[in-house]
Amino acid sequence: MHPHFLIFGAGILAGAMNALAGGGSFVSLPALIAAGVPPVQANASSTVALFPGGVASAWAYRDGIGPVGSVTMRALLIATLCGGFLGGILLLWTSSAAFSFALPWLLLFASVALAFGRRLGEALRSRRHLPGSAVLAIQFALGLYGGYFGGAVGIMMIAMWGLIDGRDLKRLNAPRTLLVSVANASAVLTFIVARAVHWPETLVMLIAAIIGGYGGAQIGRRAPPQMIRAGTLTLTFCVTLVFFARTYAPAILHR
Numbered sequence: 001m002h003p004h005f006l007i008f009g010a011g012i013l014a015g016a017m018n019a020l021a022g023g024g025s026f027v028s029l030p031a032l033i034a035a036g037v038p039p040v041q042a043n044a045s046s047t048v049a050l051f052p053g054g055v056a057s058a059w060a061y062r063d064g065i066g067p068v069g070s071v072t073m074r075a076l077l078i079a080t081l082c083g084g085f086l087g088g089i090l091l092l093w094t095s096s097a098a099f100s101f102a103l104p105w106l107l108l109f110a111s112v113a114l115a116f117g118r119r120l121g122e123a124l125r126s127r128r129h130l131p132g133s134a135v136l137a138i139q140f141a142l143g144l145y146g147g148y149f150g151g152a153v154g155i156m157m158i159a160m161w162g163l164i165d166g167r168d169l170k171r172l173n174a175p176r177t178l179l180v181s182v183a184n185a186s187a188v189l190t191f192i193v194a195r196a197v198h199w200p201e202t203l204v205m206l207i208a209a210i211i212g213g214y215g216g217a218q219i220g221r222r223a224p225p226q227m228i229r230a231g232t233l234t235l236t237f238c239v240t241l242v243f244f245a246r247t248y249a250p251a252i253l254h255r
Contacts, residue, residue: 003035004204011208014046015053016216017235018209020228023114024050025151026107026236028205030243037198039099040091044191045198047150049205051188053213054181064174069164071135073175077182079136083143084183088190091148104247107240110151115233117155135164139179146183147190154180 010031014024025046032042058065067073091099138160146153154176161172191197219228 003201007031007035007201007204008208011049011205012212012215014050014205015209015212015214016219017212017232018050018053019057019213019216020219020223020232022152022154023110023232023236024053024209025149026110026239028209030239032198032201032205035201037201038096039103040094040096041196041198043091043099043149044088044187044196045202046205047184048188048191048197049202050209051181051184052206053209054177054184056210056213058174058178058181061174061177064171065178066175068161068172068175069135071164073178075136076139076175076179079139080143080146080179080182081186083140083145084147084186085190087144087147087149087183088187089147090144091187092190092194092196100247104240104243106149106151107236107243110149111233111236111240113152113155113159114236117152117159120159135160143179143183143186146180147187150180150184150187153183 010027014026014028014031016024017027018024028046028050029042032045033039037045065073068076094102139157142153142156142160145156157176157179158172161175
């Protein structure tokens with residue numbers, strides 16, 4: 001199979017996943033690595049390819065954007081933008097060998113966040129309340145994570161915001177979508193300026209992700225949420241296991 005067919009198919013699936021439940025990078029990043037893009041550049045290219053779909057979602061949610069608890073959207077935007085920029089810089093400073101070693105653990109962390117993040121936020125909300133300064137510090141850290149890797153960062157944001165905002169979690173989707181896009185925007189600009197993007201593969205995936213995002217939104221209106229969530233979690237944990245085996249099995253077998 002030609003690598004561009006693999007990338008196009010992965011882009012459609014990643015775009016659909018992001019529209020349905022998140023976790024699109026679990027598909028886009030491995031596909032780019034399989035196509036021969038080095039791991040760090042693959043992560044940068046994946047972020048760029050999935051960025052337009054995130055912006056389109058943020059625009060669709062624009063009417064629901066507002067402060068989170070007592071923290072203004074402007075403060076959250078600044079913290080996220082700065083964190084995303086630093087995360088992008090840190091990724092570019094990371095060697096491919098170090099990123100390959102860390103990638104299975106990043107995927108595992110993101111998989112657990114996808115599986116349990118919202119429930120954790122709901123459980124903690126009744127026991128803890130964060131001051132605004134702590135929220136901004138955590139938001140900066142989430143922006144940094146979003147710029148560096150970003151898997152399930154939107155779920156993490158909602159889990160954290162649940163400690164300061166009593167609104168229904170669905171109503172937090174608008175600020176979540178915007179701030180995930182902001183974290184990615186600063187990282188995207190960093191990757192482009194640093195020439196870390198493999199453009200032929202990225203453009204193919206970008207177009208496919210837009211198509212997949214539209215199709216995913218249509219499926220999301222009809223498919224049962226439990227089925228979507230189960231399929232997403234199954235795929236993310238399978239990808240995580242594959243990367244653990246790929247990274248650590250050779251070392252174990254050669255002992």
